[in-house]
Amino acid sequence: MRRVKIGTDEKLFRSMHRRYCDDLHELPAWDRFDASALEDSVREELRRAWSARVVAEYRSMVVFSELIARMPEAGLSLEVSCAASRLLQDEARHTELCQQIAERLGGTDDALVDVKRDLHLADENLRAELFVARWTVSMFCVGECASVGLLQALVDEGKDPCVSRVLETLLRDEILHDRFGWALARSVIPTLTDDEREWLSADLAFSFAHYDRVNGRGMRAEGGEVTVGPARSDGAERMGLIAPSAYAQAWYTRLDTVIMPSLRGLGLAANEAWMLRHEAAASQR
C-alpha cells in the first residue's frame, strides 16, 4: 500500500500543476475553514470520508490516463485524447482539493492505494475498442454520471464556505465529465461487434454491483423505495456528508432517470445487467 503522493520539489512540475489546477476555478478561502464546532467523533467521520475521496479521485485520474493511452489505438480522434487530458487534470484538482479538506480535519494517513489493485485497470487482453468501451461504460456512464446526482445532493446541504466551494468545483467538472462520457460511449459502442456488445452488457452487472454497494448500500429492495431516514443535523451535512439514506436516494434517482434509460438507448441490456448485479458480486467473492 502506498500513500497518494501529492507534492514535489521540482519547481517546473509545481508551477505547471498550479497553473492547470488553479486557472479554471475559484480557490476556497481556506482561512475561513473552521471545524472547531464539531464533536470529535463527527470531525473524525468527516475526515475519513474526505480521505476516502482522495483515493477515489486519485483512482479516477489513473483510470483516465489508462484510457487516454489506448484511445488512438481504438481509432479515436486527436480531439478525443486532448479533451480527455483536461479530465485527467480535473481529477488531479479534485484529489488535491479533497486532500486539503481532509488535512484540515486531521490528516490523510489512511489515504492509501494498493498499487496492483487500484492503479491498474484489468484488461483481460481486450482489444482497444472494447477496453475503451468497457471503462467508458463503467467509469463514465455509471460512475461519473452518478457523481453528478450525488454531488448535487451534497451541494444542496453544504453550507461551510470552503467545503461548498470545493463541492461546487467538483460538481461543475463532473457535469462535463458526464457529458464527455456519453459522447465517448456514442463514439465507441457502435464500433463493437454484436458479441462484444453482449459481453459489455454482461460486464455492466459488475459495474452495477460495485456502484450500488458504494452509493446505495443495498438500501432499495427490488421494486421498492429507499426509506429515507432523518437528515443529519450534527454539522457533518454542512461539510459534505449527508445521511446514507439520502445519499442512496440521490443514487437511485440518478440511476432511474438518467443512467438506465441512456444505457438502454446505447443498445445495452441494462435492465438485465441490473438484475444480475447480485450474482456478479457473488462471483467475485
Ligand SMILES: [Fe+2]
Ligand atoms: Fe472527480
Ligand SMILES: [Fe+2]
Ligand atoms: Fe470525474
